[in-house]
Amino acid sequence: MVLEAIRHAGAIARIDIAKRSGVSPATVTSITSELLAAGLIEEVASRGKASARGRPRVALKIRGAAHRVAGIKVSQRTTTVCILDFEGNTLGSHETPMPAPRLSPERMVEYLVATLAQACRANGLRAEDLSALGLGIAGIVDAPRGLVHWSPTLAERNVDLRALLRQRLNMPVFIDNDANLVAKAEQLFGEGRGVSDFLVVTIEHGVGMGIVIDNRIYRGTRGCGAEFGHTKVQLDGALCRCGQRGCLEAYVADYALLREAGVNMQTTGADDPATGLEALFRAAKAGDETALTIFRRAGRMFAMGLANLVNIFDPALIILSGERMQFDFLYAEEVLEAIRGSVVQVDAALPEVRIHKWGDLMWAKGAAAYAMEGISEIAVERLAGNVA
16 A cells, blocks of 8 residues: 555655555554665655755655566557566567467467567566566456456467466566556556546457456456457347457457458458558548448447446546547547437436547556556565565
8 A cells, every 4th residue: 555655646755655545654654664675665855845844855756676577468460568667667668560360379478478588688678687577468368367268369268378478487477458458557657547437448459448446457257347349239240259249349340340341342452451441441531431331330339339338337437548549430429429319318427538549559558567566566465474
C-alpha cells in the first residue's frame, strides 16, 4: 500500500502517505525505512512547504534504477517490446515481424526469447539486466496461473506458457490477455488515470475488453470474464476465429471486414491485411457502396455491443482504444446515436466515451507495467520474509 502510494504520487512526503493510506505515521516511517534500505525508493527534496522547523521537507519517490522490466505484445503480424525502469520511464523499444500468424508453443518460446534478446541489444542492455517480463497475448488467459487456454497466435490449447518462458529466461514472467494490459496502460499512462471504474474496448485483429473496477483489473473466475469480442450478436451468424458463430468480433474485427470485402477484391486492392483495410476505408470515404455497406453493418453491430456494456456495467467512462480508432466508422455520430437508443433510459448522462488512438507500443508498455507490479509484489514479500 505504501509503495503504491509513492508510485501513484510520483513524489510524496511520509506524512502525506499516512494521510492518504490511513496508516499511522510511525508505521509509514518504519515501512519506508525498509523500502529505502532495499533500494526500492529514494529521498528527494520536496517541492512543497518547508517543515515547521524551517527545513526543506523530504519526499519519497520510486528509485528507477532498482529494476528494469520488459513488456511484450504479441499480435499475428508483429511483436513489440517495451523496456521500463522501476519508475515507469521508457528505456527503449523494439519491433519485429512474426514468423507466422500461428506458432507451436515451442516455437513461440524460441521466438520470444530471441526477440527479447534483440530488444535488449538494440537498447544497450542484456537480458540478464531485466528483473521480470510481462507478456500480453490475445485469447483466453488464466493470468494467476500463466496458462493460455486459447490464443489465435498459438497452434495448441491450454499452454503453460509462463512455465515454458521461465525455464528459458530464469526470471519472473507475468502473462495476461492483451486487452487487460491495455486497460493497465490506460490506468497508469493514458485516459484512465485518476478514474477508479472504466472499460477499455480494443479493436485490432480481434475485439478485446479490459474492465477496471475499484482500480483493479477484473478477470473473472476462469480468466475469460471480459471476452467482449465473443459475446453473441447474431444467432448462428458469421464464423468467428474462436470456432463459434455470431460473435461480435466476427463482424467488426480486421479479418471480418476483409472477409466481407472478399467478394469484391477490387475494393481491398492488396493481399496484405493492413494495406487492404486501409484501401477498404479509403474506398468507403470515396463513396464505394460495397465498402460503405461493410462499415455500416460493423458500426451497427459495434453499437449493439457497446449498448449492452452500458446496460450491464453502467460505467463512468468507456475508452475506445488502439490503432484501429483511426478508422472513425466505429465511433461516428450515427454509431453513438445507436448506443443512446439502445441503453436503459434514465434521467442521467450516458457514460463518457473517449477515443485513444495508438499502436502496439502502448500494449507492450501495459505488459511492462504488469511486470513492474509483479516484481514490486515480490520485492515487498521478500522484505516481509515471505519469499526466499
